[in-house]
Amino acid sequence: MQDSEILSEFRASAALLEGHFLLSSGRHSAHYLQCARVLMDPMRAQRLATALAAKLPRDLRQQIQKVVSPAMGGVIIGHEMGRALGVEAMFVERPTGTFELRRGFSLQPGERVLMVEDVVTTGLSSREAIRAIEEAGGKVIAGAALVDRSAGAADLGVPFHPLITLSFPTYAEDELPPELAATPAIKPGSRAQAQTGE
Template identity: 55%
Template sequence: MTTDDVLDEFRAAGALREGHFVLSSGLHSPVFLQKNLVFAQPDRCARLCKALADLIVEKVGKPDLCISPAVGGIIPGYETARQLGVTSLYVEREGGEFKLRRGFQVEPGDRVVMVEDIVTTGLSSRECIAAINAAGATVIAAACIVDRSGGKADVGVPLIALATLDVPAYPADALPPELAAIPVQDPGSRRLSK
């Protein structure tokens, strides 16, 4: 599956939006990928995650587990694990840090692929990977449906992306005039302060 194929899936789901958006990273962008519209459609989600699972096996072999950050990574993490035939776990924030909870455990030496939905800066991926390492497993790679950093995000391990885009993202105090002239739209993933 190519980047164009992935974008076609997002377009077909009405999930590729243009305007002025505040991303969950806090950065502003003219493009927003409303991934939940894609993940709400089981057939579409399965196609994307099957392609991601195949790419993971091609790049690093079959892992023992897939672990994702809650909440955004749970659906693609689960479906990618299902396609790989491995267990799916997720980390949640507790006291401001990601941790395995709900009785989830890893064994020392477990080979884990951390699965995300979309990577922009890589911050949540790095935090998730740190939690997995702290629990005793070995993260062999990170994987995502879309790397919107254009390959620039450093997550500390190899990043396997089904699609790679170079979508601009700006701090609030460094918006280009053409983006600043457009009212901010609330994409639903980050509550805008009124």
């Protein structure tokens, strides 16, 4: 799947948004990729996961024993990657602020894991998820994501394979350009936004 085809999937599902967004990393952006929208169509999610799995080196694909993704954003693409790779998929979540396996999920000591995200911006949550997977006994052999927003700068500490790399600029609070500073930031996907209907 070419980059233009991937972006067409995002545009077709109204998942590529423009405005002023406060990202989960704490940085601001004029663009936001709402992966939940692009993944809500099961056929589209399957196409994207199949394309992402195909981008992984063959020898890596053959080593993967489990897929683990961070909740919430990584759950759907993680599940679809498990299907594409023919392995079980599970997720880590933060019930008390720190990622952990729950719901009866477990890993065998040394089990080889692919950590899968929807979007990587700084890599912070990915590294936190990797740490939780390794604390649970897994060995993370690579990371994968639908979108690398870091323009290749994110370091997960393991080989990283995104489906597409984008370079939408992001800004710290104190370096906002005037056009962003003039409008309030929206936290896309947040519960508060959903409750207010914004």
